[in-house]
Amino acid sequence: MILETLTSPIILFFALGLLAAFARSDLVIPEALAKGMSIYLMAAIGLKGGVSVAAAGFGPDLLIAALAGVLLSFAIPFLAYALLRSIGRLDGINAAAVAAHYGSVSLVTFVTADQLLTASGISAAGYMVAVLALMETPAIISGLLLARRGTKQSADSGASNMWHEVFLNGSVVLLTGSFLIGLIAGKDGFAPIAPMFEVGYKGVLCLFLLDMGLIAARRIMASKGLTFRLIALAIAMPIGNGLIALGLAAALGMAMPEMIVLAILAASASYIAVPAAMRLALPEADPGIYLSMSLGITFPFNVIFGISLFTFLARMIS
Amino acid sequence: MILETLTSPIILFFALGLLAAFARSDLVIPEALAKGMSIYLMAAIGLKGGVSVAAAGFGPDLLIAALAGVLLSFAIPFLAYALLRSIGRLDGINAAAVAAHYGSVSLVTFVTADQLLTASGISAAGYMVAVLALMETPAIISGLLLARRGTKQSADSGASNMWHEVFLNGSVVLLTGSFLIGLIAGKDGFAPIAPMFEVGYKGVLCLFLLDMGLIAARRIMASKGLTFRLIALAIAMPIGNGLIALGLAAALGMAMPEMIVLAILAASASYIAVPAAMRLALPEADPGIYLSMSLGITFPFNVIFGISLFTFLARMIS
Amino acid sequence: MILETLTSPIILFFALGLLAAFARSDLVIPEALAKGMSIYLMAAIGLKGGVSVAAAGFGPDLLIAALAGVLLSFAIPFLAYALLRSIGRLDGINAAAVAAHYGSVSLVTFVTADQLLTASGISAAGYMVAVLALMETPAIISGLLLARRGTKQSADSGASNMWHEVFLNGSVVLLTGSFLIGLIAGKDGFAPIAPMFEVGYKGVLCLFLLDMGLIAARRIMASKGLTFRLIALAIAMPIGNGLIALGLAAALGMAMPEMIVLAILAASASYIAVPAAMRLALPEADPGIYLSMSLGITFPFNVIFGISLFTFLARMIS
Amino acid sequence: MTALIIKKRIDLIVDLPLIPKIVAIGKAAGIEHHTVLSALSGIGTHGSWSDDRISGAMAKANFMTICSAEHAESFVAALEPLLSSYRMIITVTDVGVVRGSHF
Amino acid sequence: MTALIIKKRIDLIVDLPLIPKIVAIGKAAGIEHHTVLSALSGIGTHGSWSDDRISGAMAKANFMTICSAEHAESFVAALEPLLSSYRMIITVTDVGVVRGSHF
Amino acid sequence: MTALIIKKRIDLIVDLPLIPKIVAIGKAAGIEHHTVLSALSGIGTHGSWSDDRISGAMAKANFMTICSAEHAESFVAALEPLLSSYRMIITVTDVGVVRGSHF
Ligand SMILES: Nc1ncnc2c1ncn2[C@@H]1O[C@H](COP(=O)(O)O)[C@@H](O)[C@H]1O
Numbered sequence A, B, C: 001m002i003l004e005t006l007t008s009p010i011i012l013f014f015a016l017g018l019l020a021a022f023a024r025s026d027l028v029i030p031e032a033l034a035k036g037m038s039i040y041l042m043a044a045i046g047l048k049g050g051v052s053v054a055a056a057g058f059g060p061d062l063l064i065a066a067l068a069g070v071l072l073s074f075a076i077p078f079l080a081y082a083l084l085r086s087i088g089r090l091d092g093i094n095a096a097a098v099a100a101h102y103g104s105v106s107l108v109t110f111v112t113a114d115q116l117l118t119a120s121g122i123s124a125a126g127y128m129v130a131v132l133a134l135m136e137t138p139a140i141i142s143g144l145l146l147a148r149r150g151t152k153q154s155a156d157s158g159a160s161n162m163w164h165e166v167f168l169n170g171s172v173v174l175l176t177g178s179f180l181i182g183l184i185a186g187k188d189g190f191a192p193i194a195p196m197f198e199v200g201y202k203g204v205l206c207l208f209l210l211d212m213g214l215i216a217a218r219r220i221m222a223s224k225g226l227t228f229r230l231i232a233l234a235i236a237m238p239i240g241n242g243l244i245a246l247g248l249a250a251a252l253g254m255a256m257p258e259m260i261v262l263a264i265l266a267a268s269a270s271y272i273a274v275p276a277a278m279r280l281a282l283p284e285a286d287p288g289i290y291l292s293m294s295l296g297i298t299f300p301f302n303v304i305f306g307i308s309l310f311t312f313l314a315r316m317i318s
Numbered sequence D, E, F: 001m002t003a004l005i006i007k008k009r010i011d012l013i014v015d016l017p018l019i020p021k022i023v024a025i026g027k028a029a030g031i032e033h034h035t036v037l038s039a040l041s042g043i044g045t046h047g048s049w050s051d052d053r054i055s056g057a058m059a060k061a062n063f064m065t066i067c068s069a070e071h072a073e074s075f076v077a078a079l080e081p082l083l084s085s086y087r088m089i090i091t092v093t094d095v096g097v098v099r100g101s102h103f
């Protein structure tokens, strides 16, 4: 499995981005293009999920997976916070901000896993997209609770505006919205626009991962607040979170493909939805730290090793 | 017809944009992406029109439709100006600017109608794209004549530059240019580039309408100068203009599909070509008013109700 | 051959851009979109080349073509420098900068030639993409050597940063990187992402050439330092360089399709990779001069006449 | 010469996501109007940043407002405690304006 | 210390489509050179704006020119009557420049 | 009123590809921090430019730094000989800052 992943164009473009940035090339993907591609990917994955759920219908297993996902998203930050405070020796605010990132999920890790799993014959159910959308926000709430408790800070003047930002965050709205559109339009409604969202999908993912590689490497090079302990945690936490998710999924009797995806979601850390919310809710937290960990270390780790690791472990369990 | 429209992904993405913006989500489509999509749509619709006219050849009915379109584009502003001054109680300058918008046409309304009509088995002739391009500019001239007469304003220093802006406006040049390229290249010349302009067409339209929904809703929320009378006119005028066009088309013996499209063109109000020209030619006019009416009210009305209304009426007449 | 080229949509969109800009239309393609399209084209052409070399394998003819290309890229600037100083009456620094542009290559001229040649039944070997990538940089080194010798300038403080810029220039990295990815992934690895990079290819080229037409024409209109002598050289040098390449290719026994492509590469002048390097390495050189010559005159000349000219000559020789 | 009235121009370099908060603080200090100018990159005590961040959390902008000396004083006073946590810089300059009443 | 010569810097916040008109008015007042800086959003007496308008009619920019006091005076005088109809704001600041002759 | 300390603000309009060089020259003159503001178009003695260049060689930006009078002097002195070859303009303005030590 690992060999196939490592020679698939998606991962090779990611590696090209990493190498180009470490070699300090001036290759840059314009921000508007990167935003455009992430909007395209969110719409495509949302629609695909909605259409497949419209076909398969709402089964109990969707509810189980959704509950497991939301539970993980709420709980992981508390575990991560403890590790970050003790082993990571981070102050309260930064520990809470990083914990929120690791409780939440990364769309691109999900999309990349979806591609690599399908390539090796494992296709997870369409409703996992809904689980992805549901897992984005709870972790932010836990993170803010941890930060408040940590510092007895008076209710922030922008609180109302912050809750609003957390739930009406652009990516959550687009992902959930296109999921619902896929659900309403169904197979035949989706047919006329299917070519655009299927033909371009893998190719756009290649160019997007090229950009992710460039930004992840530049993030690592520019990271100032990163201690050796934090780098170790940025690798240990995904593995830990993934194992917890595997245990929970096995206990709930989830099917093998969905089990792998849930583990990868738990192991992934957000770097689009949560950083924007954190910057507004916890301005004191240093974006240098949480972005370097989630984007600079955890994302590359998950894409290159995480996906194969959890596929292997899930196969062993079932 | 209305049910099909309301569940087609194109309209659903428009509704998602409206809802997201009214819920004050921070979802934003980068401006460069929006400009890029509108350039793609104009090239695609222009090429498609040119290729179909190259195949069908120049018949008399193209001339009739073109004449009717240009006549409507010149005449409507005078009617609209009278209504805006009397019922709307608008000052001379603003009435002239808004009238110019309602005499002109909206590309996206045309493209959306083209999609929805084809989906329900009605396909209008390719030359209607030429009528679309021809109807963009006359209304601006009428609008400026109305404004001049209204205020006896001395010839504006930038007059020459303004005429130039009116005729060599980016969207008119791109639309007419790609129409001619489609005409010259013809079916076989177009074949190699057909996939790009056909495969992506409906998908790009979905993402573009998502952006239109976001901007239309934000336009309504930010509109300051909009009185109840103006909102009523922003709905009444499209209906009136559409009916006039239907009457004219019927009198000229146009076929049913072309009759519908002419009515939708007359009912549509511009918000790409005309605002840019007005901002330069009539800087005193308040963009808040003409954009809120054409983009905030008339565009959503036409997309959701207008298209079905004029299809229904045209079926009744013929 | 010329008639086909002149009626192919690619050239027609280029002509539309030229005409629109000369008519001072305000049609503008957003910069982020232009950068995005050039990134797409570089990835697509690199992947295509890599995949075809992976299939055909490394033959001796690839080495010959590569050597010929690098030799031309190193040598041409010295010849061009002499012409620019004598006939062109340019000062040392500007002559060296312009010479570097004419020794290097233009990706879009290569891509356009690739399309037009395939349309008329001539398909060059995939490895010519590698030759394209190899020919980008040597000319910059010759140009800098000429500039140093010309002015005995003390080693520039930014020298190290400049060499880095020359070799790790964004377009060289992306082109070579995607070539290697195509090589590693091979036919089957490329299959899943092939639709995106093939379906969109010609269509994106049309919109990109529309933008090139706009910028080339605006470049000519804004050019201040261009004398009649320089305009003549901007047409003579491509012809001369192309003939030299044809002679070299014939002497080395290259096949006819590869001969044509080598001539077009030698005749083409860079306006993406080299200007960025020159601006950093030779800030004293006036971008107005080298951009007007390479982008404003040589690029249109090559696209409209050069490609057909060298195809005709190559057919005559073999 | 049209008589120019002296007003204060306040410039902030601040993270884009924090602009709504700055506008709220401004309103409380009597600052009704402002303009946000776009910034591309920068280096400060907290390291370098540039706007090509996928998350946008690192993108910064130049918040600018023209206001009376009194409003300027209360605005700066309100912002001072947040300077280091919001990673902002503030500068105050004198400018001449034509329509005194407008600002 | 390189001697600095005092010149005037004029800043306008004006709609993008009106820039060609401003340039023309500037030429008439002896202003040959200028730079347009990009703006993202703002709030003024006429409400809020941001650059994500499909029509671009609402996008604004910061027109800036460095010029002599005399040119500044004639330019401001030419712009004053258009202030409210063009929905512009103008500020004038003193700046030090190195090459006095260049401006 | 929070006491404001007077510092110098230096503004350059310079080609984007040359920014790394300017940063290097700045470091040598003691300038550690700066911000790059984005520019759209302009007209100068060398003709007009706008940012829609495929090559990006023509795109310019507004390099801005707040620094002490001494650092300003050495920075301007270092830049002066490059003014015409780099096609730059420099302006120096006085600004008030809150945290004197920060600049
Ligand atoms: N002296 C300065 N001159 C110009 N910009 C500055 C200066 N100091 C800080 N900045 C800007 O403000 C941002 C945050 O500053 P800091 O909090 O020191 O990291 C930096 O990234 C720069 O963009």
Ligand SMILES: Nc1ncnc2c1ncn2[C@@H]1O[C@H](COP(=O)(O)O)[C@@H](O)[C@H]1O
Residues within 6 Å of the ligand: D033, D034, D035, D036, D064, D065, D066, D067, D102, D103, E013, E041, E042, E043, E044, E045, E046, E047, E048, E049, E060, E087, E088, E089
């Ligand atoms: N006091 C101010 N400070 C900064 N920007 C302003 C101020 N007043 C107006 N503006 C800008 O100028 C634009 C037009 O102002 P107005 O004509 O008052 O609507 C506003 O949208 C703002 O972008």
Ligand SMILES: Nc1ncnc2c1ncn2[C@@H]1O[C@H](COP(=O)(O)O)[C@@H](O)[C@H]1O
Residues within 6 Å of the ligand: E033, E034, E035, E036, E064, E065, E066, E067, E102, E103, F013, F041, F042, F043, F044, F045, F046, F047, F048, F049, F060, F087, F088, F089
């Ligand atoms: N007086 C001025 N006011 C504002 N910007 C200027 C001025 N002079 C030059 N510039 C800017 O600096 C760039 C280079 O100037 P120059 O070297 O004179 O061509 C111009 O393209 C303008 O963007």
Ligand code: NA
Residues within 6 Å of the ligand: A076, A101, A102, A103, A104, A105, A241, A265, A266, A267, A268, A269, A270
């Ligand atoms: Na997670």
Ligand code: NA
Residues within 6 Å of the ligand: B076, B101, B102, B103, B104, B105, B241, B265, B266, B267, B268, B269, B270
């Ligand atoms: Na109309």
Ligand code: NA
Residues within 6 Å of the ligand: C076, C101, C102, C103, C104, C105, C241, C265, C266, C267, C268, C269, C270
């Ligand atoms: Na060449």
